[in-house]
Amino acid sequence: MSDIPNIVNLNQLEWTEKTYSEHYSSLSKRLSPSMSQEKGHIGVVVERLQPGKSSCPFHFHLHEDEFFLVLKGRAMLRLGEQTVEVQEGDAISCPRGERIAHQLYNHTDEDTDILMVGENLPHEVCYYPDSDKWMSCSIGMVGKFQATDYWADEPDPPTIRSSDS
Numbered sequence: 638m639s640d641i642p643n644i645v646n647l648n649q650l651e652w653t654e655k656t657y658s659e660h661y662s663s664l665s666k667r668l669s670p671s672m673s674q675e676k677g678h679i680g681v682v683v684e685r686l687q688p689g690k691s692s693c694p695f696h697f698h699l700h701e702d703e704f705f706l707v708l709k710g711r712a713m714l715r716l717g718e719q720t721v722e723v724q725e726g727d728a729i730s731c732p733r734g735e736r737i738a739h740q741l742y743n744h745t746d747e748d749t750d751i752l753m754v755g756e757n758l759p760h761e762v763c764y765y766p767d768s769d770k771w772m773s774c775s776i777g778m779v780g781k782f783q784a785t786d787y788w789a790d791e792p793d794p795p796t797i798r799s800s801d802s
Contacts, residue, residue: 663692686743695740701756710749
């Protein structure tokens with residue numbers, strides 16, 4: 638390991654496990670530990686998808702780009718309405734704002750390692766089509782929205798009035 642915080646060695650990092658459910662889990666090595674909201678906004682991770690696992694729900698980003706490079710193994714890429722197998726050496730770009738959801742799933746009997754590069758913006762918004770929910774980083778919430786009229790439930794007259802009223 639380097640004494641300089643901006644330099645890490647992939648081979649010297651330990652795998653960190655994150656498990657959300659039987660089908661959503663991964664091992665990861667964060668290659669950009671010094672990149673934070675204050676210093677930058679790019680995150681670089683090597684993620685290991687074990688057989689039968691996906692690391693995240695099907696989603697798209699409104700403000701952040703994502704890039705994936707399959708380093709080892711194979712996986713199924715769900716990209717919009719299509720599902721294709723990707724393999725070692727395949728590079729996948731998911732530009733922000735296209736509203737095309739993506740998800741990787743390891744359908745094989747062997748581990749799949751993927752280099753993932755993405756932004757980490759404080760105002761990001763993601764949509765999850767399978768569950769019809771939104772994530773807003775700026776308000777720190779995930780939820781479902783119900784359409785309503787812009788003026789619905791507003792006080793009339795307005796709560797703030799002049800001192801003459």
